[in-house]
Amino acid sequence: METTPDRLIxxxxxxxxxxxxVGTSPKAIQQRSGVGQGSMYHHFSGKPELALAAVRRTAEQMRETAERELALPGTAVERVSRYLRRERDVLRGCPIGRLTQDPEVVTSPQLRAPLDETFEWLRGRLADVLAEGQARGEIAPGLDTGDIAATLVAVLQGGYVLARAAGTAAPFDQAVSGALALLAQRA
Known part of the structure; x- marks a missing residue:
């Protein structure tokens, strides 16, 4: 059974x-969660604290999802491909990436920190997987795995933006396919 704080988050x-x-008002949170004002303020001091808990949970879930895909067996390219091609609601965008476009979030060091930490973690985790593949001869030895990991994260986030602008997932899928084709080159 979900607790009151969990429903609020x-x-x-x-x-x-x-x-x-800005569009997430305390009243909207209460209506969506079915929790009254008194209970909300019993568990959280206000919207900023509740928003921070929500952002942290979103970041944590994003990392857990990525780790599930990246930890499975296979070559580095297969593991990265599985992560990039996993089922996602492309037209809704990345819940972390979308928050980076929110002026209220990016001007708050507390709200922005979990976003930066998540992207930093993802770049690092992808770089580790790629370095493993490079050591096994699956990826060209001259590639900088940190740079490639940063590129893959940028492809994902840019793919979301392009897909939302086009109203179709096709640009996202095309960006992922292109990145994977480049990654598969061993020259």
């Missing part, structure tokens, strides 16, 4: 993804 996560920080 989950509702805030959804609202932040849909509406951004």
């Amino acid at each position: 989950e509702s805030t996560r959804e609202l932040l993804w849909e509406r951004g920080y």
Whole structure:
């Protein structure tokens, strides 16, 4: 059974993804969660604290999802491909990436920190997988795995933006396919 704080956090996560920080009012959180004002303020001092808990949970879930895909057996390219091609709601965008476009979030060091930490973790984790593949001869030896990892994260985030602008997942899929084709080159 979901606790009251969990309902509040989950509702805030959804609202932040849909509406951004400014559009996520305490009243909207209460309506979505079915939790009254008194209970909300019993568990959280206000919207900033609740938003931070929601952003942290979103970041944590994103890392868990990525790790599940990247930790499975296979070559480095297979593991990275599995992660990049996993099922996602492309037209909704990345819940972490979308928050980086929210002025209220990026001007708050507390709210921005989990975003930066998540992207830093993802770049590092991808670089580790790529370095393993490079050591096994699966990836060209001259490539900088840190640079390639940063490129893959940029392809994902840019793919979301292009897909949302086009109203179709096709640009996202094309960007991922292109990045994987380049990664598969062993020259």
